[in-house]
Amino acid sequence: MTAKIISGTEVAAQIREELKGRVAKLKEKGVTPALAVVLVGEDPASVSYVTAKAKGAEEIGMHEETLRLPADAAEEKVLQTVDKLNKDPKFHGILVQLPLPKHISTDKVISFISPEKDVDGFHPVNVGRALRGEPCPLPCTPHGVQQMLVRSGYDPDGKHVVICGRSNIVGKPLTAILMQKKKGANATITICHTGTKDIGYYARQADILVAAMGVPKAITADMVRDGAVVIDVGVNRVEDKTKEKGFRLVGDVDFDAIKEKAAAITPVPGGVGPMTVTMLLMNTVEAAERKAGLAK
Ligand SMILES: NC(=O)c1ccc[n+]([C@@H]2O[C@H](COP(=O)([O-])OP(=O)(O)OC[C@H]3O[C@@H](n4cnc5c(N)ncnc54)[C@H](OP(=O)(O)O)[C@@H]3O)[C@@H](O)[C@H]2O)c1
Helix, strand or coil: CCCEECCHHHHHHHHHHHHHHHHHHHHHCCCCCEEEEEEECCCHHHHHHHHHHHHHHHHCCCEEEEEEECCCCCHHHHHHHHHHHHHCCCCCEEEECCCCCCCCCHHHHHHHCCHHHECCCCCHHHHHHHHHCCCCCCCHHHHHHHHHHHHCCCCCCCCEEEEECCCCCCHHHHHHHHCCCCCCCCCEEEEECCCCCCHHHHHCCCCEEEECCCCCCCECHHHCCCCCEEEECCCEEEECCCCCCCEEEECCECHHHHCCCCCEECCCCCCCHHHHHHHHHHHHHHHHHHHCCCCC
């Protein structure tokens, strides 16, 4: 069997087309969805993520502003910036680009964002709402994984989903999303981590296997059953002297071997990655729709 390749680039483009329509509808009502991004410092990876978010927002007709603070900005200054944005009715979504410099408490800053504007879905109130299955902005990467599955014809309903990795940004919220008694969810979940003895034992029982560990080739072909759907969230740099930058990006699964066994698999790059920014845009549009009374 050679697996179908689930293209995040294609699913993301489809969602962005839909978002353009939703933005146009909001504009007809006099509302322009607006996203504020706070960037502290000039970490190159963060700068490139922020640029992608700004470009994506512009392409679907949203308003976006990036507020740049120096790397040595005091925590108080960051909190004041967030406070201003919380109070500014022009903005529907606020995103503080992570990681923050070490002298700033990420938890404090995230908890300071108004839950209604928390388009990353990391505020403790939204984490609780997500677990309870209440309407709220869902964390972008796991929400993107759910959308990729559903839109590619692999609805998790009734399936056994094994998630490798229990971080607060991927594994745990994906569990919260897929366990709900809802359309596009309703799955049976197993979650594995470094305390799991024999991950392969659990992984081989997966209808849908999600790898979010941050370890290249952590999932090998012997850990995947024939016909499983494999979602690779991992993004890892490995040295590659043939590349101009001296490295290439790989996921957490042994793609070449597993694609011969799985029914479907996501590539890296071009898999989950493009979905993350798209779901951020969706959360911002949804926040604007909620405020305009067009969504729950
Ligand atoms: N495509 C995207 O947009 C996107 C977004 C976010 C993250 N990512 C990528 O996804 C990967 C995971 O990110 P993250 O932020 O969730 O990472 P993280 O915070 O480092 O968490 C990694 C998780 O994997 C578990 N783990 C690590 N090594 C393991 C092993 N050998 N066996 C079993 N479990 C293991 C850890 O277990 P413990 O809890 O026991 O330590 C932890 O729960 C990274 O490669 C990251 O770059 C991609």
